[in-house]
Amino acid sequence: MAAPSRSLHELAGPLARRAVPSRLRHPLQLARTSVLGRWRRSIQLRVVSATVVLGVIVVLVVGQLLLQRITAGVVASRQEQVIAQSHEDFINTRNGIVTPSGEANRDIYTRVHDIINSLAAPADRPTRYVILERALGNTSVGDVPDYSSAGIDRMAIPDELRQAVVHNRGERQEAQVFTTELDGRSVPVIAVGGLLDLGSAAGGRYELYLVYSLQREVQVVDVVRRTFIFGGIALVLLVGAVAWVVTRQVVAPVAQAARTAEQLASGRLDRRMRVRGDDELARLGRAFNEMAASLERQIHRLEELSRVQRRFVSDVSHELRTPLTTLRMAGEVMYEARHTFEPALGRSAELLQAQLDRFEALLADLLEVSRFDAGAAVLETEAVDLCELVEQVMEDLRPLAERRGTPVELIVGPGSTVADVDPRRVERIVRNLVGNAIEHSESEPVQVRIAGDEGAVAVAVRDHGVGLRQADLSMVFNRFWRADPARARTTGGTGLGLAIALEDAHLHGGWLQVWGEPRQGANFRLTLPRRVGAPLTVSPLPLVPWDAGRGKGAVAVVTTSDGTAVVTSLAEFTGDHAGDGSAAGRRRSTGAGTVEARP
Amino acid sequence: MKGRVLVVDDDTALAEMLGIVLRGEGFDTSFCGDGAQALEVFRGTRPDLVLLDVMLPGRDGIEVCRQIRAESGVPIVMLTAKTDTVDVVLGLESGADDYVVKPFKPKELVARVRARLRRTDEPAPEALEVGDLTIDVAGHSVRRDGQVIGLTPLEFDLLVALARKPWQVFTREVLLEQVWGYRHAADTRLVNVHVQRLRSKVERDPERPEIVVTVRGVGYKAGPA
Numbered sequence: 001m002a003a004p005s006r007s008l009h010e011l012a013g014p015l016a017r018r019a020v021p022s023r024l025r026h027p028l029q030l031a032r033t034s035v036l037g038r039w040r041r042s043i044q045l046r047v048v049s050a051t052v053v054l055g056v057i058v059v060l061v062v063g064q065l066l067l068q069r070i071t072a073g074v075v076a077s078r079q080e081q082v083i084a085q086s087h088e089d090f091i092n093t094r095n096g097i098v099t100p101s102g103e104a105n106r107d108i109y110t111r112v113h114d115i116i117n118s119l120a121a122p123a124d125r126p127t128r129y130v131i132l133e134r135a136l137g138n139t140s141v142g143d144v145p146d147y148s149s150a151g152i153d154r155m156a157i158p159d160e161l162r163q164a165v166v167h168n169r170g171e172r173q174e175a176q177v178f179t180t181e182l183d184g185r186s187v188p189v190i191a192v193g194g195l196l197d198l199g200s201a202a203g204g205r206y207e208l209y210l211v212y213s214l215q216r217e218v219q220v221v222d223v224v225r226r227t228f229i230f231g232g233i234a235l236v237l238l239v240g241a242v243a244w245v246v247t248r249q250v251v252a253p254v255a256q257a258a259r260t261a262e263q264l265a266s267g268r269l270d271r272r273m274r275v276r277g278d279d280e281l282a283r284l285g286r287a288f289n290e291m292a293a294s295l296e297r298q299i300h301r302l303e304e305l306s307r308v309q310r311r312f313v314s315d316v317s318h319e320l321r322t323p324l325t326t327l328r329m330a331g332e333v334m335y336e337a338r339h340t341f342e343p344a345l346g347r348s349a350e351l352l353q354a355q356l357d358r359f360e361a362l363l364a365d366l367l368e369v370s371r372f373d374a375g376a377a378v379l380e381t382e383a384v385d386l387c388e389l390v391e392q393v394m395e396d397l398r399p400l401a402e403r404r405g406t407p408v409e410l411i412v413g414p415g416s417t418v419a420d421v422d423p424r425r426v427e428r429i430v431r432n433l434v435g436n437a438i439e440h441s442e443s444e445p446v447q448v449r450i451a452g453d454e455g456a457v458a459v460a461v462r463d464h465g466v467g468l469r470q471a472d473l474s475m476v477f478n479r480f481w482r483a484d485p486a487r488a489r490t491t492g493g494t495g496l497g498l499a500i501a502l503e504d505a506h507l508h509g510g511w512l513q514v515w516g517e518p519r520q521g522a523n524f525r526l527t528l529p530r531r532v533g534a535p536l537t538v539s540p541l542p543l544v545p546w547d548a549g550r551g552k553g554a555v556a557v558v559t560t561s562d563g564t565a566v567v568t569s570l571a572e573f574t575g576d577h578a579g580d581g582s583a584a585g586r587r588r589s590t591g592a593g594t595v596e597a598r599p
Numbered sequence: 600m601k602g603r604v605l606v607v608d609d610d611t612a613l614a615e616m617l618g619i620v621l622r623g624e625g626f627d628t629s630f631c632g633d634g635a636q637a638l639e640v641f642r643g644t645r646p647d648l649v650l651l652d653v654m655l656p657g658r659d660g661i662e663v664c665r666q667i668r669a670e671s672g673v674p675i676v677m678l679t680a681k682t683d684t685v686d687v688v689l690g691l692e693s694g695a696d697d698y699v700v701k702p703f704k705p706k707e708l709v710a711r712v713r714a715r716l717r718r719t720d721e722p723a724p725e726a727l728e729v730g731d732l733t734i735d736v737a738g739h740s741v742r743r744d745g746q747v748i749g750l751t752p753l754e755f756d757l758l759v760a761l762a763r764k765p766w767q768v769f770t771r772e773v774l775l776e777q778v779w780g781y782r783h784a785a786d787t788r789l790v791n792v793h794v795q796r797l798r799s800k801v802e803r804d805p806e807r808p809e810i811v812v813t814v815r816g817v818g819y820k821a822g823p824a
Contacts, residue, residue, distance in 0.1 A: 318680040321680040321701040322610050322680065322701060323610075323613075325613055325678075325701040326610070326612045326613045326616045328702045329613075329704075329705045333619065333705065383816060
């Protein structure tokens with residue numbers, strides 16, 4: 001059993017090898033593990049084994065009982081037969097021995113000898129043996145010597161029987177079964193004994209025993225036993241085979257159902273069970289198939305629905321693009337010529353131009369969001385120096401910063417800042433964070449920090465503007481959420497920027513987290529693993545800036561890549577262990593991956 | 600006259616608007632609204648540049664692009680509403696030199712068109728050699744063992760840019776700026792696709808390039824690594 005299992009492991013390749021370091025194990029141990037494994041996995045094996053074990057027990061017990069009964073019956077019937085036969089012989093013998101008075105001892109001896117010889121069968125094929133013995137307690141010395149047939153020891157008669165014979169005064173004979181040596185072989189025998197009175201002259205009372213071999217009965221019982229053994233083995237095998245067949249009939253469909261269910265679960269929705277006949281298992285198969293079919297229909301319907309919707313959003317966006325392009329160009333031409341228009345027309349051209357920009361940005365963001373919703377967003381990673389990327393973004397945003405009068409400074413921390421990321425997405429995140437910071441900076445300086453450690457690179461964007469209220473922290477990543485509805489419309493942005501940034505960060509397996517306090521500004525921290533998919537545990541940068549008011553019971557909100565939100569007190573955040581939340585309670589967030597936190 | 604541009608687009612409003620903008624910049628324009636007739640119109644007008652919408656009735660823009668490319672090296676700039684990787688790469692592989700994504704700004708479009716036509720400026724006579732290739736810059740021809748290799752103007756520009764400084768490794772961004780005329784970071788897939796197309800023409804074994812060599816993690820250079 002070990003061999004196929006091992007070859008299976010080898011077939012499965014490095015994965016299996018990693019899971020089961022079987023090659024290091026002793027073959028015996030491997031075999032045991034494999035048998036144990038089969039035992040645990042296979043109902044069939046368990047049922048068949050249990051059936052066989054029970055069958056063996058039943059066969060043993062019943063066989064033993066039957067054998068005993070049969071042996072007893074055979075012996076008893078032989079005994080009856082022997083006693084009946086012996087009875088006659090004893091009467092004849094007694095009659096023949098009745099001594100006419102005055103007969104010479106010598107004659108008695110001869111007569112007795114003749115009778116006894118006639119009792120014993122021919123010596124070459126003895127069916128019974130004869131033993132003549134002076135009775136217990138007979139001390140007289142007579143002419144008749146003790147006698148025994150050839151092949152049997154005169155002393156073979158057990159004392160028990162002799163006592164019984166001696167004390168039985170009647171005409172009845174005593175019989176007993178015992179084992180003795182006959183012709184040098186130990187065989188069970190039955191001995192029938194009776195008293196013989198030869199008369200005081202001839203030596204008084206003698207015990208006469210007729211000993212019958214039970215060899216034939218033993219042989220019969222042996223044949224029966226052998227038959228029982230063969231029958232028992234056959235029966236056990238039959239029972240085992242029946243159990244195997246039955247369980248196979250039951251287990252095979254169940255195993256097939258399990259296999260099919262696994263395939264269904266792995267997404268192969270067209271998999272079905274083979275159904276034969278009309279029995280319970282066929283019903284199970286049909287029910288299973290119906291379930292699978294209904295599941296497939298549902299999923300296809302949902303897929304179709306989702307596909308149609310995705311397609312619709314995509315089509316709408318694409319369809320809008322062509323007229324928007326025309327609009328855009330027309331607007332541009334008018335915008336370029338606005339100085340030649342009268343003031344109202346000129347201003348209109350300006351407004352048209354600005355709103356077309358916004359419309360275009362909104363359309364692009366909507367398309368991006370629909371791509372995320374459809375699960376169609378794909379990472380195209382390459383090794384990127386995030387420091388260069390951040391510098392480029394800051395350069396691009398310089399005009400905006402200058403318009404706002406906001407100095408933006410870059411603080412490069414320790415560690416390499418190269419990571420495998422999708423530069424387009426990361427640039428979009430950083431552009432969004434820095435742009436937002438400038439927008440909300442109220443002309444206070446904005447600091448962009450960047451640092452790396454072994455497993456991650458982090459970018460933190462800190463502004464000292466109006467800041468965020470506790471209640472807002474849980475909302476900033478929501479779609480179309482605006483910090484201050486009354487004010488925000490004047491600043492650009494589609495309201496989708498942070499939502500997209502969060503999706504982009506999650507796509508990398510990274511974190512996008514926010515800290516904020518009213519009138520103290522905000523700090524957005526992006527942490528990206530150096531390699532996509534590598535788990536993040538710590539960020540190289542603290543989420544709560546050093547200049548934030550400490551000890552006020554402020555609470556930070558952390559959003560981790562798996563959607564688990566960690567709520568913890570500010571004190572926990574002065575260290576770098578933002579994400580692990582070991583000292584804090586974890587709970588699953590319901591929204592876009594953020595959670596509200598209270599002091 | 601700065602050049603003749605053929606606009607292949609089924610959207611009449613957009614086509615007209617493109618015409619207004621291009622004529623405003625001094626280009627001559629002709630139009631075709633049906634993909635099936637595009638090749639005919641192209642043969643009739645012999646434009647210096649084709650603006651091609653990817654979504655066309657009659658015949659797919661990509662197919663039109665392939666047909667035009669089959670008989671001419673004329674610069675082709677695709678207009679696309681799709682930013683999805685597959686579509687863009689498919690467009691570029693069918694032979695487009697460059698693409699602009701709708702909605703684009705007129706200036707952006709004009710810059711792309713100019714960049715593609717810029718090369719008509721008369722270059723100084725110059726002969727370059729890369730590997731076993733001889734490049735006649737003024738004559739716009741590339742030869743191997745006296746045999747002329749047909750390259751599109753863009754592919755030629757790309758090869759010349761690399762061959763002029765064989766000691767230098769060009770990043771994709773630098774090539775985008777030098778060959779395509781992008782001022783800002785743009786789609787580096789443009790470079791990848793055209794390097795592949797160039798290799799398929801000039802390399803003896805495109806699988807193991809010897810003329811245009813990839814420098815891992817940096818970009819491309821001409822000649823042996």
